[in-house]
Amino acid sequence: MSKNKKKVSLSYRLLWPIRNEKWQPITIPVFSILISFIAAAIVILLLGKNPIIAFYNLFQGAGIFPKASYAGYKSMLTDFLSLLNAMTPLIFASLAVAVALKAGLFNIGVSGQMLVSGFLATIIVGYSGLDAFIAKPLVLMIGIVAGGLMGGLVGWLKYKFNIHEVVTTIMLNYIAQYVISFFIHMYYIDPVSRQSKYITEAARLTLVDVELANLKMDISLGFILAIAIAIFIKFLMDKTVVGYEIKAVGSNRNAAKYTGIKVGKNTVLAMVISGSLAGLAGVTYYLGYFASIQPKVLSNIGFDSIAVALLGNTHPIGIIFSSFLVSIIDEGSTYMSSQAGIRQEIASVIIGLILLFSACGAYLKHKVSSLKEKEVERKDSES
Amino acid sequence: MDTIIIDGLSFALPLFIMAIGGIYSEKSGITNLALEGFQGFGAFIGALSAVLIANAYGTDVENLFYVALLFAMIGGMGFSVIHAVLSIKFKANQVISGVVINILALALTTFLTTQINALVFGAASDKFRLGVSERFTIEGLADIPVIGAVFTDVYPFQVIIIVIAIFAWYVLYKTRFGLHLRASGENPHSVDAAGVDVAKIRFSAVLISGLLSGLAGMCFAYSISAQFSSSIYMGYGFLAIAALIFGNWKILPTLAACLLFGFAKSGGTFISQALALPSSFTDLFMILPYVLTLLLLIFFSKSNQAPRALGEIYDKGKR
Structure with missing residues (x-):
């Protein structure tokens, strides 16, 4: 009996950092991140490398810590700016997933929506030679509209014909991938790179090789927009009727129906918002981070974003932080593999582990509260 | 015409067995989007063991098909334990x-494939070369017009799949275990009241889905791609999920959906070849199965009904 008591209080003590329920939305993800880094460290140790140095290299590569030496026109700042550049589409995509999740919908088609909007923006604006002041807003507009329409279609099919959104989005992913690959091969192929032809600088949402203070940096214009949109989505979801109704539909469709909320309208609306965000992810990816489209390839971002949205508790601000972390690991992995001699692929394993452990968040929460009850009982029985 | 049937079947059947795994898991109440991962990991374990055994005993990899199949099933099942533990014991969100x-x-198998290639074989390669499994033709039956194509150039795995599928159908609809499994997805509380452990039923359902997915993944690796690499993650797992939702979570309609996918896929390839169009037109015909599915769903999915407790975490105390 006494042994059992000791065991309870030991695990209770081990879990002390995540005991406070108020802070759990932050402490539990941090806890899972820590555990996964420990797990990754064990893997790296097994490979016979030093995990501390490997992780330090990871952050160096992402521009968080300074590297030992830099090539011409490069510095920690340029690395950090490319990190932000890479992170921008991920924020948008994760927001797209989060908004759909709030409405109880599972948007697995983010990558398809990204591809369609990126492709349309590329052929309409990317090759047009329009002036930057017209081209850039136009690209964003096309992204929002194309993505929104495609998302809306999914919502409409769900509401009108009861077609499961997972099936629709999977089918649309394939259709988009093949149709766009056909058009790229027929009309827009660059024979050397085997990708679509590069878009004009004016239409690109990332300013490339800007020379400033003897540095050449990539400045992502979309990043500022991403932060602004994240704050806007938080406002929309927490403070407006639209957000309230979407969340009501997501938490209980029938209850929402009885209170007079139009379930169909909100299903479509949530998918339109989600699609437009995916569209923004598409244009910042294909016309920002990249300047061309590789045919027949769906970007991984669409799937990664599902997990990133979860890691950020489907909270817009949380998503900014989780995208930041995942992007650091992604971006820093090249430098890590060249410096520490560890395969670059380990980076995606680390990300996978982080997501795996964060999926256990609910269990940790449950465990902590049950341990708390036991602890209270124990104290009661002692006194 | 014959090639449409031959290629269609050899694609549809692995898809079907994976979808059956999905049906088991979802009928028991566990949403299973992890089929894609199961089939990839299963195929990885199968390919790895085949390559290692071939290396150790100096045999040809192509002859180790059955060994690979066995290990793939074990591998898929082993990997599915993660989903079972997470969604049943740890009460995690099943979709996530x-x-x-x-x-x-994807991350683990890509990493391990390159790592093992470098460590064991000293080669910088991101794939295990497997070759294509041998095929056989049943003389006599193959001469029947049209239907004869079913018995022509058959992969051995197609026979295995059909046998397993019939067995799986029997277990799901005709045995006590199958009854408990289906009830766990509709009304877990009543199953619990009847003295059956819901968690145990669901756990085994997820393991079955892992086992069958591993089998399917290995079949794809030994036929379509002739190797194991990250190209195994072509989204066939998601296609299987689409098929089972299309089939309204029932085995026979799901078979129809898989056959539709298979024949539309091989048919599209056939048409574009027959018309002698430039290769980029193939892409346009590749959308055939997906467009057909969407159109058919518009007519057929009004009455679709997912298992009632699907995706819900079972909580004994909840009413």
């Missing part, structure tokens, strides 16, 4: 657990 498992499977 599934997605995470897919990401982890």
